[in-house]
Amino acid sequence: MADAMEARPPSAMQTTTFTVLGICCSSEIKLIDRILNHLEGIENVSVNVLAKTATVVHDPAKAPASRIVSALNGAHLKAGIRESGRVQIESRRWPSASVVASGALLLVALCSYAFPPLIWIALLSVTVGVLGMLRRAVAALRRCVLDINVLMVTAVFGAIGLGDYLEAASIVFLFTLAEWLEAKSTNKARVSLESLLNLAPQTAVIAETGETVHVKDIMINTIVSVKAGELVPVDGAVVAGASTVDESSLTGEFMPVDKEIGSNVWSGTMVLTGFIKVETKAVAEDSAVARMVKLVEDAQNRRSHMEEFIEQFAKYYTPGVFLVAAGTAIIPWILSVHPLRQWIYLALVLLVIACPCALVISTPVAKACGLSAAAKMGLIFKGGNYLEALAKVKAMAVDKTGTLTEGAFEVVEVQCWEPNANIRQFLHWISSLENMSSHPMARALVEYARVRGVKPSSEVRNFDSIPGGIAGFVDDCYIKIGNAEVALNNGWLRENELRDDEAGIKTSYVGMVDRCIGYFCLGDQLREEAVRAVQELQKQQIHVIVLTGDSKAAADHVQKQIGENVQVEAGLSPEGKMKKIAELKETWGLTAMVGDGINDAPALTESDVGVAMGISGSALATETANVALMSNDLRRIPEAVELARSSLRKIYQNVAMSLAVKLLFFGLAFGGLPSLWAAVVADMGTCLLVIFNSMRLLHKHGGGESSSTSSSQVLPQAQSINVDEFSEPLLSSERRDQDEEAPCLCCKGRSSQRET
Template sequence: MTEELKKSYFEVLGLCCASEVALVERILKQLNGIQEISVILPTKTVVVHHTHVISDVTIVEALNKVRLEATVRPQEQSNFQNKWPAPSTMFSGLLLALSFLKYIYHPLEWLALGAVIVGLPTLILRSIASIRNLTLNINILVLMAVIGTLALQDYWEAGTVVFLFSIAQWLETRASYKAMATMSSLTSMAPQKAIIAETGEHVDVNAVEMNTVLAVKAGDVIPVDGIVVEGKCEVDEKMLTGESFPVTKELDSTVWAGTINLNGYISVKITALAKDSFVSRMAKLVEESHNKKSRAQRFIDNCAKYYIPVVMLIAVAFAAIPAALRLPNEEYWFHLAIVVLVSTCPCALILSTPVVNFCALSKAATTGLLVKGGDYLEILAKVKIVAFDKTGTITRGEFAVTNFQVISDDVSLNALLYWVSSIESKSSHPMAAALVEYGRLHSIEPKPENVEDFQNFPGEGVFGKIDGKDIYIGNRRIRLRAGCAAEIEFQNMEGKTNGYIYCGVTLVGTFSLSDTCRSGAMEAVEEIKSLGIKCVMLTGDNHAAAMLAQDQLGHALDVVHAELLPEEKARIIEEYKKEGLTVMIGDGINDAPALAAADIGISMGISGSALAMETGHVILMSNNIQKIPLAIKLARRTLRKLIENVILSITTKGAILALAFAGYPLIWASVLTDVGTCLVVIFNSMLLLQETPKLQGGHSRSRYGTFSMPSLYGKGKSINPVDGQGGYNGDYGDYEAIKCNDGCCEKLIHEVESPSGKGCSNCTEASCKDKNFANIAQSSSSSSVCCLQKCEAQSQSKKCGTTQAATINNACGCSTVGLLESVVNNASKISGNRERRGCCKQFAEQCCGLGP
């Protein structure tokens, strides 16, 4: 049995550049029990995975033997203690300041030598430790500069060098702590304790076993992933998904570790151990992404291995050659050699890449995007083509069965529903969930335990044996798996997803499912195109369904490819890569080959499959694809910051060298420039943590948070539901038709308040000729209002209230009755989460000019 590993965090303040990273790895690899080492240079953090054979104290002692100033940091917090510089640094600075009084009392100039003596021991010990481990770093360069200035009896300059270097090290540590705080918030979201629902006992979250039921009270952080088995509440998932609005959780809802129960009490049955929870996997990905070096960083680090020795040789040459040739003004050449030694230190250049990548990766993670390394940010900044999957990416992936037919006399409807729901209950595809739910609506409970030899065929469908029957369920390609040669044409005029059911080689049933585009999908595509990027769609669905999605997006996509197998998606991606860097966005097993083939694969994290999450280079934590243009903008800003940092690092060094060769070799200015440039590089990179890119397009804000609504008005288009399922029929009305200025809002209010609709409670769809009102009647939860709308459909068919209600339903996911009540009662009666209530209310107020 494999021994469970312990993960320990260490703050290593002696980390400065790549040479110390190699030193840490070399020291720790020599210790027994160390399995994995991650060094995060920007935050001076070392993460060690080790067995219980070795203790944290032993690891700290090994690092401190080479003066790396290591301390143990608990995983759940960042324990920064150095709020003030070391006493030796402050005393050295005081002595240096007092030495300025030499102009009043000359003997005080010796205080500068005292400043050197006080601050030098730490520098000497670090340098000795580095030399013992055959490591050349900034400590050795600065020590050589101090010794050189002492040899010239320039005590004030030597003291200035020692003080500036010490204070700069402290400032860098402080800056690193600021950046580290962001990462700490990501890696320590889940609590360490949980409450057993049955006994009320508080236990360690790592000791909780599968299927245990936990109690989560209002205000508590949910400790593990699970499903709600009792109660109802609203949950804040901002730390996980980056979305600011609360999400309603009720029976059978999935909850995630690290999210906060805002109100109400729920009992949660855990579905994953603490170490396997989504937030734990996310934290591991965050750490791994910070530890991965980008191509620019690898190039700079490789150059740095040879850079310092070469600089030392050049500096020695500047001092030795003039002396050997007996050139005049030897002191000038010696000063020049020291300036070259200090000013050409590559610390700022080495930090320029990892710090900016660290800040960008942290910023992405806090906004619901996990990028698995700096390399992918560099590629994302230069992307030319973005390819979208349709189902679950552009569309919601929340299917509803609109038609289910038995076409064989040998099979009953109940038997077919039983076969289909039982087999589909073993599949994770969104369509499978819709078919299982449809079976339950007809009182058919699935029995997956009766299914044998279940097989999934990506891009085609599924197979299972049940009741001795070979059942194939899928799209038109599944007939080949079933061994049926005859292709049956299925009329699809409304753009629905069609499925076929085969019992052996015999077609025994068909079904249709509807789906709708995600809110904000059109804005996301248009925003990406505004960045000069080509947008395409790759889907395995039929052409009609693909073109319906294109219609819903306002024909924003440049190219649509339909009826594709997974390998065909990958082949098309390879073709697009010839035109430029290509991104693929998907959520399912069908998308895994294309995600892997693309230069950048972006997978839908929580809603997506585990394979897609593993294959993707970027993980979208929420279903909001408007985060994708934000990611591209962040990547471009990151590239700009990287270029700024490199230019700054090189130009400042060049300026000091130019000043030195012009006859002003100022050693203290060289040190100040070196450490100052490091600080500027860090703080310039940290601006990425503060900046928030804005999306173009229409956004509204209510007291419940920020949300987006399709820009239908700007396009002059309105959208109508299809068959009561919230789909679209592709018809577009006039811009003026939905301005809501023809009295329809007053009429809607009247319909809510009027009791006359109760007489229509038994009306049917046939009683109403207007298709739209019939659909609204089907989808509404209030039969009185629905039937009233049906009965008045004949005379009100041209009113904008119908299209308005449909538009709101698609934009906010709220029902027609929810809209009406929001206008009348300010959303007080609407069920559902706050974001939905706020969206309905805001939309109604904007359109109808009504409100509190």
């Protein structure tokens, strides 16, 4: 793999991610920076302690990947090139032989209280356990870096110099054991990330040949076959078969989705039933799951403001405490203050306390757990900064069309006035004619008829688009469908007989030559979860405002449905939405924007946190937003706010615990109760406590079914229209067959225009 990278043009900078399993503490970030920044051709280095990776921007001609690996391994950091979309986990079920041997020898040495010569076994315990620490400490000192290994080795040899052999052996054993425990607990946190990155299938079966190939080799328009129990390998459309698909891995929505011919399916989702053939619409690297994995990987490697602040603090904290420790030992020696041994011992305790591990990982481990939990919920943050910002959001603007509403026409009412035709015959005329149209409402009408067992006729003659509508022959009946102007111009109805239009509802009339035979209404319906989502946001003390380019009447209609206390702004251009966001930021502070369309991109960019409807939203909206919502379930928005706030609380708790332990041991040390082994236990124990505290985010927010997945929990929508009130229930198969065989009597014996 490295050779392939080295063969690239010398002028092209490339980004390579390396696994660095030897990272045990954030203080080693400086060590990796020093190692790599001295190499020619290195442009930027970013280290992720939790993921144990280093992302390097480098010139492959001057600094090939193999040379970078060699440089890192020269400091005993166990480095290697990371395969994209994979997390390498160093799995050690039990401590290493050196840790076990060091502990066993320490137990023997403790018997020196009964048999004093056994005290020398403690030195053997040190020798067995200290070698790994010593190698890493030497590598750090060669590059003038004070990391945890340097501090611990200094404390160990200092204790030996004072004749406290048991203390030295205790430090070595407790530190190496704590390293193993920390690695195991960190790996548990990283397993969540690994399960996410391994979502993308690696192989696919070509439908035509049955050959199994790597997904990277599949081109657009290739047809692959997927059977029950398998993951969909590509983004595409179903061209044969039908199935039920579990999309929870991508969207966080636990309800399976029925798929049929024409339905879109996504890579990484699970086929639960049936067998389907899928025509590829995107290559593997452009699939929805690949984009999601890339976003998560980038977010993990991007440092948040809090993280950068803590790292800057630690940069001065460790050398500062080291100087204090040195002064504690040297100044009493110069002044001949006795007992000198006590001051040196105190200095060694301060060296152990100087290790900033728990403090430095307090932010990244909570951030990583929060990002992983969000991904399982179908929310992809593009960086820890936006997780922190969303926790502090005071106002949230929400687009109407396609965000609060479905963004597509939906049949809300059907009325048939023709005495010689039932509702199924009426739907047959409408769907047959609309099936020939390309108007956005046509698909909704055809689909509405289809689910009620009505198929459009394939023999529509003389189909024509007329001003305000369409017309044509369906089963020898000349049918017109049009707006109110069509109904008036054809003399079907008088003006006072027209149906009063509601905001957001479009009425169309269906007629023959001399009469109106009925009408239907379509509208852009509010999403069923929209009311609950807005209410939850308001409970979180967030000011919600709806922004729309629609008319004031349409905006008022939505306001009545979601609540009169929600501010709605209508008739806004993309620039108008952007200005409203700027006004909200001035009035309320941190502001978020939720949108899905191209016209929302400026507002998403202007906001502090832009949230895009990921899969259904436009590519531009997804690119400009800071958070991608992979499903269309708006209840994920308040859940994301709660997760962000929980993550921020974890960060504050972790920092507080880390500083509290440091201050406590500073106080004990200067209060005359110094203890090296207790300081080691407290320092490494705090690291474990920070990790376990952060991992609670995974169990609380990412570990189980969301509380909002049940549609029965959604509040009823105000003023919603039930289409079943205006149409007959689905007919039995016997009745349907009888109706299909019955002749069309609607126009027999009546004057009608015939095809000539």
